[in-house]
Amino acid sequence: MRVLDKLIGLMLAGMLSLASATIPTVCAETTASAAPRTSPALPSKLLEPSYQRRLQLKSVSALVIDELTGTPLYTSHANKTAPIASLTKLMTAMVVLDAKQSLAEKITISRADFDRLRGTHSRLREGVTLSREQMLKLALMSSENRAAASLARTYPGGKAACIAAMNRKAKALGLRHTRFADGTGLDGDNVSTADDLAKLVRAAHGYKLIKKFSTTASQSLRVAHSSAPLEYKNTNILVRKSVWDIGLSKTGYLSEAGRCLVMQARITGRPMIIVLLNAQGKYSGVGDANRIRKWIEDAGRKQG
Numbered sequence: 001m002r003v004l005d006k007l008i009g010l011m012l013a014g015m016l017s018l019a020s021a022t023i024p025t026v027c028a029e030t031t032a033s034a035a036p037r038t039s040p041a042l043p044s045k046l047l048e049p050s051y052q053r054r055l056q057l058k059s060v061s062a063l064v065i066d067e068l069t070g071t072p073l074y075t076s077h078a079n080k081t082a083p084i085a086s087l088t089k090l091m092t093a094m095v096v097l098d099a100k101q102s103l104a105e106k107i108t109i110s111r112a113d114f115d116r117l118r119g120t121h122s123r124l125r126e127g128v129t130l131s132r133e134q135m136l137k138l139a140l141m142s143s144e145n146r147a148a149a150s151l152a153r154t155y156p157g158g159k160a161a162c163i164a165a166m167n168r169k170a171k172a173l174g175l176r177h178t179r180f181a182d183g184t185g186l187d188g189d190n191v192s193t194a195d196d197l198a199k200l201v202r203a204a205h206g207y208k209l210i211k212k213f214s215t216t217a218s219q220s221l222r223v224a225h226s227s228a229p230l231e232y233k234n235t236n237i238l239v240r241k242s243v244w245d246i247g248l249s250k251t252g253y254l255s256e257a258g259r260c261l262v263m264q265a266r267i268t269g270r271p272m273i274i275v276l277l278n279a280q281g282k283y284s285g286v287g288d289a290n291r292i293r294k295w296i297e298d299a300g301r302k303q304g
Contacts, residue, residue, distance in 0.1 A: 096155060
């Protein structure tokens with residue numbers, strides 16, 4: 001069995017070399033921000049079946065892609081369609097930025113932005129006014145639902161037009177199993193697969209503001225109804241960890257979606273896309289991300 005594993009590993013390593021030479025980079029900005037040519041080679045050990053089996057994750061669906069080559073390093077139920085919760089906000093942000101609306105324009109929270117589906121809480125009370133840019137930052141960084149709802153409501157043509165634009169963009173990006181029903185992710189009919197979400201992450205990474213806001217660690221915000229500033233933190237605690245170099249991040253949670261996490265991050269000097277869906281337990285997705293990083297780092301040490 002070990003001999004067979006070794007032979008399969010050698011075959012996969014050959015496929016990796018071929019992929020490195022033939023698979024183009026999808027996004028122009030990703031190309032510009034990709035690791036330099038002197039980046040460490042991807043350890044072929046990662047593709048050995050015996051080493052693959054060492055990675056044990058809590059997420060039901062998972063996908064890890066080496067972004068430089070497009071090579072999937074790890075996959076588990078990557079084509080399983082499931083609710084994606086607030087990962088939806090990445091697409092909301094993309095279509096809002098595509099619409100070229102003024103980021104300085106003021107948006108006022110109204111009752112139309114309240115969550116009547118699940119009754120989630122928000123510190124953005126009715127009447128709070130912020131710029132579109134501030135709403136975008138809160139939606140991406142702290143997954144603020146009323147901020148995201150206000151962005152969809154004030155999209156040219158309103159909420160329905162925003163959702164239509166989200167579904168059109170999904171189709172244009174080749175997300176064949178992705179569907180959007182609202183701009184916040186609170187609707188369980190927002191669904192996708194890990195494979196589709198990897199493409200969405202790569203596309204979103206082409207937007208400078210999405211990269212910046214989704215990886216902002218915290219934000220202090222003064223609003224009219226509060227005497228003290230409101231303190232917001234990134235919903236992904238890993239953006240505050242020095243051991244991580246994260247270029248894009250988004251979390252999500254619904255009871256039917258479990259804990260969801262997508263990231264673009266550099267590990268061992270190479271850009272990776274990580275998609276984790278339906279983990280049970282508050283920190284299971286974060287734990288899976290740490291396990292993936294260690295698994296990749298260990299492969300380099302063992303091969304060296």
